Amino acid sequence: MNDEIITEVHAIKDALSKRFKGDARAIFEDIKKGEEELRASGFKFVSPPENPTELPSSALQRNRFSHR
DSSP, rough: OOHHHHHHHHHHHHHHHHHTTTTTHHHHHHHHHHHHHHHHTTOOOOOSSSSSGGSOOOOOHHHHTTTT
């Protein structure tokens, strides 16, 4: 299966790995730096819930298994 999205994700991963010589910490720090630049320009980030297991099931989750 040749999925365009998967191919693009792998290309980005390979480019980042090459740029930072495989240093995952440097990649993470670059991502965090980019987030801070976006915040400074007014972009708002939404934090994930602290305990997602306590959230109610979404309609998608309820429907996913209802047709079995």
